[in-house]
Amino acid sequence: MEGSWRRGIVGALAVTGAALSKLRPAKAGQYPVQGSDDIMAPKSHGSTDRPVQEGLRWNVDWNTADRICSFNRHFAEYAGYWRSTAFLTEANREGETFYDSVTGKPLFEAPKGRTWEQFEKESKSHGWPSFRDEEVNWENVRCLPGGECVSVDGTHLGHNIPDSNGNRYCINLVSVAGKPRLIG
Structure with missing residues (x-):
């Protein structure tokens, strides 16, 4: 399986000319905001323009982050990985902003519309940090x-896996452990 995954990545990288994202905005108040597969077109570093940042937050593994973020469309960090990092002891329980591990752009902010305990309980239940519509920064996420x-x-983040409470964005911690992008 590892070999076929690598062959698929090599084949994808052989495609030339990454197209710009063609966005299909959702109707007012309707989520998720849709994007086209062009967003994930091959670029200079897999599906991104560069590798993940050095010194990612919460001591997440750089190699895992780079593989998941830039050379992947389907796979994830192992279930519960986020609990093996420093996340639960270092995150701001009053409101944590989660940044793209490649670009440093803000992607999610939690908790919103619920408590930290509810966010953590849902995330533990599903195995990955789980966000809801109001916690997504739709300027930077599709x-x-x-x-x-x-x-x-x-950057590959994870998947939308709706449940009885609505959209649930099941996200790899390695994909959102970036440091804020410096403006200037």
């Missing part, structure tokens, strides 16, 4: 037709 959740810059 969902593709198959449910893949990505940044507008091509």
